[in-house]
Amino acid sequence: MEEVPEEGKVYVISEFNVDDVKYSYSAVSNKKEIYFLKRTTMTLIKEDDGMIPKYKFELVGFNALKARVGDTNILTDLMGSVENILPMQSRNTATGPKDILLFDLTDGSERIKVTVWADQAHELKAELDKMGDEYKIIILTSCGITEYRKQLQASSLSPTKFYINPNYDAVHNLRYKLNAINEPMIGDESPSVVDCSExxxxxxxxxxxxxxxxxxxxxxxxxxxxxxxxxxxxxxxWFYSCDSCPNELTFIDNSYKCEDCVKIVSxxxxxxxxxxxxxxxxxxxxxxxxxxxxxxxxxxxxxxxxxxxxxxxxxxxxxxxxxxxxxxxxxxxxxxxxxxxxxxxxxxxxxxxxxxxxxxxxxxxxxxxxxxxxxxxxxxxxxxxxxxxxxxxxxxxxxxxxxxxxxxx
Ligand SMILES: [Zn+2]
The missing domain is CATH 2.40.50.140 (Nucleic acid-binding proteins)
Structure with a gap:
């Protein structure tokens, strides 16, 4: 492609193929996938009326993380407050030594260990150092989840991105939970699935x-x-909806479940x-x-x-x-x-x-x-x-x- 689409911008895209997803290290759990063709065109929409939310994450609650251990089909988006940041360390890997940043993420009740690798470790460290004493709530996307001595651990992978204190509904809720200050939630809503033309x-x-x-x-x-x-x-x-499909969730055993996707939505x-x-x-x-x-x-x-x-x-x-x-x-x-x-x-x-x-x-x-x-x-x-x-x-x-x-x- 001559122009690579930029994250966060809105485009009108026409003439592409749609197929079932073949899951392998997928960043999202959508059931359909768009394939661009040679004749696919993309037109940037300049005006932003705010109706397409800036972010869309599929956050997995820490209590549901166990099911993601070793999963190579779908990668995991995590949200938590950053604690116990350790000094930068170096690890030997097959491709030589790499720096890592180790810290904990907490959701207020549970805690997991996180490892962020290489350049991203330095970028994240620099961003976190810039911040004051406020809660550093980060969303870390497309992580791999492992378990070591019964302790759940998350690792950054090549598609991983981090967002510090993003303007996102769940982040506001977590901050509210963490410091019990009543903050208004600010709009962020995923667009529903749009039918095709013809x-x-x-x-x-x-x-x-x-x-x-x-x-x-x-x-x-x-x-x-x-x-x-x-x-x-x-x-x-309004209703609580699945983050992979537009279905309404049912509240069973203290959690929200999508019957079609057969999953718990945290x-x-x-x-x-x-x-x-x-x-x-x-x-x-x-x-x-x-x-x-x-x-x-x-x-x-x-x-x-x-x-x-x-x-x-x-x-x-x-x-x-x-x-x-x-x-x-x-x-x-x-x-x-x-x-x-x-x-x-x-x-x-x-x-x-x-x-x-x-x-x-x-x-x-x-x-x-x-x-x-x-x-x-x-x-x-x-x-x-x-x-x-x-x-x-x-x-x-x-x-x-x-x-x-x-x-x-
Ligand atoms: Zn669903």
Missing amino acids: TKIETYNLKQITELRKSDMQNLEVICHVSVCSIDAQSKW YPDKRFKVSMYVTDPTDTIQVFMFDREVRRLVSATVNGLIGQNMKEGKGDKIPEKIINITGKRLILTLSLNPKNLVDGNSVYFASDVVETSENPSPEQPSEQNTTVSTTHHNGAAVDNTMGIKSASNKRVHNKDDGPTKKKKT
């Missing part, structure tokens, strides 16, 4: 959607034009899940909207809103910003599941949303007259709208409209 989705009104029975189909995506009549303020507006992500009622002239339905969609509508992350609630002493009350979704006009993509299509369940899940200024259409578009297809080319949405008979029905739906852009039709 789709063809039909537009229906709500009555047609509730009457849809496709016995030959288990899943179906449809588009509808609605306005939000109310937000369900009784339901919880530091769960927080994601939006907002229940609302939406209406068009034909019907009203209940829709659940998840992280990416809600983030786009409220221009904030869960942690951002929780932090604001804490500042204002509002606890876990549903934030004003979410209530203010009421009255918005939306083009919703609904993801119908077997419960909708077979059992006729009237609770729906949104898989995409675009805010619009138009009224919910009073006409009843049939299956044939509005078909929307979207493809991507060099980061720009190309309107491939086909089969439109009525101009008033022409709507461009940008399926892959990422969190950095807000497109309106």
Whole structure:
């Protein structure tokens, strides 16, 4: 590649391959992997609206570290407060003597030994020396975990990076735990998984959607034009989510587990899940909207809103910003599941949303007259709208409209 992507910058990337991950010394546990091709293009997005979090770690709690001993499939991200830094030492290795920095990491209850090697040892030492007496909470990514005389140890590896006191939710929580000073949490939220392009989705009104029975189909995506009549303020507006997939975690035996990934998540992500009622002239339905969609509508992350609630002493009350979704006009993509299509369940899940200024259409578009297809080319949405008979029905739906852009039709 002519230009190597820079960590921390935001790009629009088009034309690449997606494949299942073949785990070997992986830095992240995602199930899919992107492969760049010769024709892959990358466009740097200059403006940063803060909707893509700066950091994304998969921190493993010290109490769950034992399962990572000797694991060469997935490397381990660690967080803790630095203690007992020893003077720089030298070790003989197969490639000659190397300097090492030894210290302890603690999470307030347990403690592990850490070895950082070579150049990084000197870099980390210099950074730590610069700091005062405040808690030095570091995140050390992509470590290897070993056990020696029943003592867990972590070692830096070539992909390891360190972050000292990063602005990250879990770091704030640990500092809060360590010095019991109430600090507001500042937003950091992972973007949810984005679907790929090349789709063809039909537009229906709500009555047609509730009457849809496709016995030959288990899943179906449809588009509808609605306005939000109310937000369900009784339901919880966020949930603890897996750090490898968007699933909700279940709390069993004092820890959060992802049933799909079959793992304990020590530091769960927080994601939006907002229940609302939406209406068009034909019907009203209940829709659940998840992280990416809600983030786009409220221009904030869960942690951002929780932090604001804490500042204002509002606890876990549903934030004003979410209530203010009421009255918005939306083009919703609904993801119908077997419960909708077979059992006729009237609770729906949104898989995409675009805010619009138009009224919910009073006409009843049939299956044939509005078909929307979207493809991507060099980061720009190309309107491939086909089969439109009525101009008033022409709507461009940008399926892959990422969190950095807000497109309106
Ligand atoms: Zn998971």
